[in-house]
Amino acid sequence: MSLTTASRLHAPTRDELDANERLSRDEIREVQLSGLQQTVRHAYANVPLYTRKFDEAGVHPDDIRSLEDVEKLPFTTKEDLRQTYPFGMFAVPMERVARIHASSGTTGRPTVVGYTSGDLDIWSGLVARSLRAAGVRPGMKVHNAYGYGLFTGGLGAHSGIEAVGATVIPVSGGQTTRQIQIIQDFEPDVIMCTPTYLLTIADAMAQSGIDARATSLKTAVLGAEPWTNQMRTELEQRLDLDALDIYGLSEVMGPGVGSECLESKDGPHIWEDHFLPEIIDGETGRGIADGELGELVFTSLTKEAFPVIRYRTRDLSRLLPGTARPGMRRIEKITGRNDDMLIVRGVNLFPTQIEEIVLNLTPFSPHFVLELTRPHRMDELLVRIERRSSATGSECEEAGRQLVHKVKEQIGTSVTVCVEEPGVLERSAGKLNRVRDLR
DSSP states (O other), X not given: OOOOTTOOSOOOOGGGSOGGGGOOHHXXXXXXXXXXXXHHHHHHHHOHHHHHHHHHHTOOGGGOOSGGGGGGSOOBOHHHHHHTTTTTTOOSOGGGOOEEEEOOOTTSSOOEEEEOHHHHXXXXXXXXXXXXXXXXXXXXXXXXXXXXXXXXXXXXXXXXXXXXXXXXXXXXXXXXXXXXXXXXXXXXXXXXXXXXXXXXXXXXXXXXXXOGGGXXXXXXXXXXXXXXXXXXXXXXXXXXXXXXXXXXXXXXXEEEEEEOOXXXXXXXXXXXXXXXXXXXXXXXXXXXXXXXXXEXXXXXXXXXXXXXXXXXXXEEEOEEOOXXXXXXXXXXXXXXXXXXXXXXXXEEEOHHXXXXXXXXXXXXXXXXXXXXXXXXXXXXXXXXXXXXXXXXXXXXXXXHHHHHHHHHHXXXXXXXXXXXXXXXXXXXXXXXXXXXXXX
């Protein structure tokens, strides 16, 4: 995707990249093999779960002689992390653990991750690399609207902003009116938050009569939830900025596992000097060739406190050749998660598929929710979606018919559509749940 005409931040020159960003593909693979061998030895020796799983699989650290040998190793799942709650996955003594983060635990026991001081240095460096790739430079101001606390987003982004030499504005999430006031008063160059929360900010600005395109914001670095290129276009046009995707997850590190580059905006480059990505078939666990859609799996290569071996992220993507950073592969923007997939009358469906369709229908806003019910024997899916304030009733009726047709044609299932007035549906205060299962 091309840059917006109003882009005012600049991609780094080759001289501004760190040494590993300039490595060739073959050089990156050499770094990865060394890191893989060291990580496997470290995990086997210090994490009882890995000792047991390796022994059960009949594999030893000495068996890892090439990158391809990673396929001999067992997978790690979120359930493994829950079963070892809270600190059973730590590979160093507690006195070496400098920080602990954890998931919300809304679907069961939280997953707990730990960091040594060395891990924190690497993490902040990778977030700084990601921000530099987005055009952030020393002296700029960055409005950080990721949530602080046990969630990795707020503090992870915070440390990276400081490491790149920018000024951090640690706002955290929520209190949208206050967020807008701070943007107006402090005049940040960059905002970091989830894409749906930036949409909430833009809506609140419009309701207050504030021109969202006239703020100081030049770039948005967005992550923590799947979002489409259609959403990118919506945000860029409404706020007159560049919107870039930063990728990460707590179990692997946090934000900064990969990031889009301002000069290409074609999916996050994975920082492969620190992480080994794979794509697998989610059903069989077998590896899939680069370019094919499947489940994303990560092995950490440099983590001390919490090494992860072949962690199944549940995120669906493709591995693609590097562009702006030729030595490091990209992932396609995450289309969804195995966990997010809905099965409606035998058809697999992701909320992002609906998002791609509705954002191409001019009368509809990006605000929608999917409601699943089973009034009789069959599941029924209702798309509740807000109209744009400028849309007429007849335009919305036609757009609703198009939405029903396109979902049936492109996804293969039937839906009904309920057009709501602007402002009726819940707004994101961080992460937004698009699905209400009322069955």
